């Protein structure tokens with residue numbers, strides 16, 4: 001049975017005070033959220049503790065935006081899996097295109113981070129997706145296939161979420177057509193050995209397109225950036241209308 005996983009990735013937005021204000025507006029809306037939907041917030045590291053405290057007893061789970069592959073060590077600016085586990089983090093985004101683009105993340109380092117996340121009991125959300133140029137050159141399928149081949153070496157697919165995020169759709173308002181996202185996610189699924197892996201779509205998900213996206217049979221949730229920063233907007237996404 002595939003789970004529905006709806007995650008807000010706050011990227012490098014929100015102070016602790018802003019996080020608390022968000023929760024005051026957001027949490028009451030969860031009374032309307034069907035039981036089977038998993039809801040996650042992935043704030044900057046500095047906000048994990050405050051969210052962990054405020055989410056205690058709520059159904060919202062905590063995710064981080066990165067994890068290092070070593071348990072500890074001289075890795076300035078990085079964070080380890082035990083540090084995340086200690087404050088209640090359960091999920092971690094790995095291989096987001098912004099990390100691949102700006103911080104030298106490769107499929108090899110993505111694989112190392114995935115392995116370590118799983119070894120410590122975190123559920124990784126592996127991000128894959130193509131640039132506009134790769135799509136125009138008809139390289140989408142081969143690129144994603146390669147990202148999966150290299151990223152998933154020795155990874156346990158029983159404890160994994162995948163997010164298909166076409167890079168050209170991230171933060172642009174230029175959403176991938178729901179039917180096309182469904183097609184690519186179907187191709188991703190055909191490359192996995194576990195049919196129950198939840199596969200999300202990410203890229204300009206908004207209150208006005210969530211119902212259509214979630215109506216697609218292959219799409220098991222969404223990874224939301226900009227629209228997860230505002231309580232009412234993320235609440236509308238979490239409480240999407242199912243057909």
Ligand SMILES: O=C[C@H](O)COP(=O)(O)O
Pocket residue numbers: 009096165169170171172173202203204205223224225226227
């Ligand atoms: O992790 C989230 C994605 O990068 C999508 O961001 P966006 O919803 O602002 O396009």
